[in-house]
Amino acid sequence: MAEDNLRYLNHMLNEAKQGGGEDAIARQHEKGKQTARERLTKLLDANSFQELHALVTHHATDFGLADKTPLGDGVVTGWGTIGGRLVYVFAQDFTVMGGSLGAAHAAKIIKVQELALKTGSPLIGINDSGGARIQEGIQSLGGYAGIFLNNTLASGVIPQISVIMGPCAGGAVYSPALTDFVFMVEGTSNMFITGPQVVKAVTQEDVTFDQLGGAAVHTGKSGVAHFIAANEDECLAQVRKLVGYLPSNNLEDAPLVAVKEENTPDGAALNSLVPPSANEPYDMLKVIDLIVDKGSFFEVQKAIAGNILVGFARLDGTVVGIVANQPAVKAGALDIDASVKAARFVRFCDAFNIPLVTLVDVPGFMPGVAQEHGGIIRQGAKLIYAYCEATIPKLTVITRKAYGGAYIVMSSKEIRGDLNVAWPSAEIAVMGPEGAVNIIYRDQIDKSADPAALKAQLISEYQERFASPYMAASYGAIDAVIEPSQTRAVLINGLRMLVNKRESNPAKKHGTMPL
Amino acid sequence: MSTYSITIDGKVFVVEVRDASSSPAQVVVNGVAKSVAFSEQAQAAAPAAPVAAVAAPAQPAPQPAAPATPASAAGGTKVTAPMPGKILSVTVKVGEAVKEGATVCTLEAMKMEMPISAAASGTVLAIHVHPGDSVAYDDPLISIG
Numbered sequence: 001m002a003e004d005n006l007r008y009l010n011h012m013l014n015e016a017k018q019g020g021g022e023d024a025i026a027r028q029h030e031k032g033k034q035t036a037r038e039r040l041t042k043l044l045d046a047n048s049f050q051e052l053h054a055l056v057t058h059h060a061t062d063f064g065l066a067d068k069t070p071l072g073d074g075v076v077t078g079w080g081t082i083g084g085r086l087v088y089v090f091a092q093d094f095t096v097m098g099g100s101l102g103a104a105h106a107a108k109i110i111k112v113q114e115l116a117l118k119t120g121s122p123l124i125g126i127n128d129s130g131g132a133r134i135q136e137g138i139q140s141l142g143g144y145a146g147i148f149l150n151n152t153l154a155s156g157v158i159p160q161i162s163v164i165m166g167p168c169a170g171g172a173v174y175s176p177a178l179t180d181f182v183f184m185v186e187g188t189s190n191m192f193i194t195g196p197q198v199v200k201a202v203t204q205e206d207v208t209f210d211q212l213g214g215a216a217v218h219t220g221k222s223g224v225a226h227f228i229a230a231n232e233d234e235c236l237a238q239v240r241k242l243v244g245y246l247p248s249n250n251l252e253d254a255p256l257v258a259v260k261e262e263n264t265p266d267g268a269a270l271n272s273l274v275p276p277s278a279n280e281p282y283d284m285l286k287v288i289d290l291i292v293d294k295g296s297f298f299e300v301q302k303a304i305a306g307n308i309l310v311g312f313a314r315l316d317g318t319v320v321g322i323v324a325n326q327p328a329v330k331a332g333a334l335d336i337d338a339s340v341k342a343a344r345f346v347r348f349c350d351a352f353n354i355p356l357v358t359l360v361d362v363p364g365f366m367p368g369v370a371q372e373h374g375g376i377i378r379q380g381a382k383l384i385y386a387y388c389e390a391t392i393p394k395l396t397v398i399t400r401k402a403y404g405g406a407y408i409v410m411s412s413k414e415i416r417g418d419l420n421v422a423w424p425s426a427e428i429a430v431m432g433p434e435g436a437v438n439i440i441y442r443d444q445i446d447k448s449a450d451p452a453a454l455k456a457q458l459i460s461e462y463q464e465r466f467a468s469p470y471m472a473a474s475y476g477a478i479d480a481v482i483e484p485s486q487t488r489a490v491l492i493n494g495l496r497m498l499v500n501k502r503e504s505n506p507a508k509k510h511g512t513m514p515l
Numbered sequence: 516m517s518t519y520s521i522t523i524d525g526k527v528f529v530v531e532v533r534d535a536s537s538s539p540a541q542v543v544v545n546g547v548a549k550s551v552a553f554s555e556q557a558q559a560a561a562p563a564a565p566v567a568a569v570a571a572p573a574q575p576a577p578q579p580a581a582p583a584t585p586a587s588a589a590g591g592t593k594v595t596a597p598m599p600g601k602i603l604s605v606t607v608k609v610g611e612a613v614k615e616g617a618t619v620c621t622l623e624a625m626k627m628e629m630p631i632s633a634a635a636s637g638t639v640l641a642i643h644v645h646p647g648d649s650v651a652y653d654d655p656l657i658s659i660g
Contacts, residue, residue, distance in 0.1 A: 277628075278626070279623075279626055279627055279628045280627075280628060281627055281628070281629055281630075327627060328629070329597070330597060330598045330624070330625070331598070331624055331625035331626070331627035331629065332625075332627075333598075333625050363625045363626060363627065364625070366598075366625070368599060368652075370652070432626055434626070
């Protein structure tokens with residue numbers, strides 16, 4: 001009898017493991033996709049996966065569903081470890097009823113969300129689903145609703161990561177959209193509210209799946225996704241890497257990693273990195289690489305708004321969030337995409353106790369009709385809001401331009417920057433020399449016998465007096481002017497000084513960020 | 516609408532191109548409206564400007580004196596303006612071989628002189644801008660084929 005019991009159990013578990021069966025798995029593989037279980041094996045540490053609810057089935061009976069009750073109901077859930085740290089996972093299984101989401105399928109996801117929230121560990125969801133299970137009607141809609149609610153409740157408590165490895169359409173897109181980081185795979189993943197057929201019917205636009213909601217579109221244009229990978233294995237490796245930078249929850253710190261001597265960059269080159277002419281661009285990525293632990297910069301949202309760089313890095317092993325203007329792209333100006341990209345990143349870091357290092361070289365907000373009509377005022381305000389409300393340690397390095405409103409936004413002293421330093425090449429002023437002289441001395445220049453010569457002279461005077469870090473230093477708007485090569489040491493020291501920083505905002509239900 | 520001043524054999528033609536993205540396009544040459552059909556000449560190293568060809572049909576072997584060509588007249592990969600600004604310099608010539616990543620022109624915007632690099636390796640098929648031109652976001656600057 002005992003033997004029969006065991007045999008039956010094993011039979012059931014084997015059946016659950018087979019998902020949609022050999023043919024469906026073969027079709028999945030033909031598309032360059034893996035099964036839910038294959039993906040989890042690669043995502044998690046070896047042999048760490050512990051499954052939940054493998055034997056769950058749906059209990060729907062309409063439209064012939066009563067005869068089709070696959071074990072697990074099209075989603076594999078459970079927990080495991082990444083780099084030895086606990087994470088919760090769910091992976092939709094496209095081979096089982098197209099990964100469609102019905103009541104039982106949703107209940108499994110909700111259960112694992114609740115566990116992750118209760119125990120304070122990251123949740124990673126792998127999405128590969130045809131959408132709502134239409135035969136289950138309102139039950140499946142209710143399922144999505146429950147998932148969205150939990151996504152929202154868990155927001156800012158545990159890191160939530162979504163991995164799109166197949167279709168993700170209609171209401172299903174909003175669970176990933178509510179999470180912190182979205183990964184997509186080129187060629188095999190799509191996200192859209194309505195597919196090409198509906199688009200064609202409603203707006204007469206001809207568009208392919210990839211053009212409408214492929215990985216390149218969502219990482220480069222819409223900003224819905226943060227990371228793009230050429231294939232599933234690369235994507236899962238990226239997820240593992242990201243998890244290594246994140247704390248398990250909002251009450252913990254990100255994991256500290258001991259830095260080897262050879263991973264300390266030599267910052268000497270920083271002394272000559274900023275070109276002598278303020279009109280000449282340089283690559284801020286190089287600056288970052290010469291400051292942080294070697295190879296530790298992990299860029300987030302690389303494909304959109306290249307004029308601002310955001311990402312995680314380590315400084316002497318401590319995880320920090322980097323926000324840096326990139327003068328080599330769009331002069332480093334803050335436009336709508338850059339503001340929103342950076343604001344979101346700053347808020348994530350603040351929610352999860354990750355200190356921020358801001359590198360400033362910004363000529364201002366981006367002028368233009370498209371920007372104004374697109375709401376640069378409202379969108380730029382998001383970045384100011386994010387920096388102002390952040391209570392984590394905030395360290396700022398001004399490498400060159402810090403003009404006007406953009407100076408204020410970029411983690412200035414006045415909005416609670418904890419340690420603000422500038423390089424000797426810094427120009428901290430209300431505006432650039434030429435613009436300022438044109439306004440202040442317009443009359444004098446107009447009346448002068450030689451306007452060009454007078455203007456040149458005034459510009460050079462202005463430059464000397466204002467386009468430097470020393471005026472700001474004299475008012476205490478920066479804490480120090482430092483030799484660029486010392487930046488790493490200053491920041492590491494600053495992080496240690498700020499390790500017990502305590503700062504809080506007035507008690508409130510929540511702010512009313514200008515969305 | 517773009518206006519070009521094209522000198523052919525010493526004679527100046529003022530050409531207004533209304534919509535260069537359609538073919539046939541409506542152009543106005545020295546105040547006279549004409550219809551011009553464009554065809555892709557991706558393989559040609561230095562295609563004669565088709566506008567000029569129509570503007571002066573009687574001229575033998577017309578050669579464009581002005582290097583700026585309507586964008587749609589040249590095929591190949593287009594290098595476009597990453598942001599609105601002013602062209603400071605064009606560092607390549609039509610027919611010149613360029614490597615991907617090489618600087619083809621300089622764009623000044625927000626007081627920054629940004630080198631614009633070739634989006635692909637190949638031959639410069641056409642140059643759509645002059646130094647001093649103002650360009651909008653995504654305007655074609657150079658065609659490479």
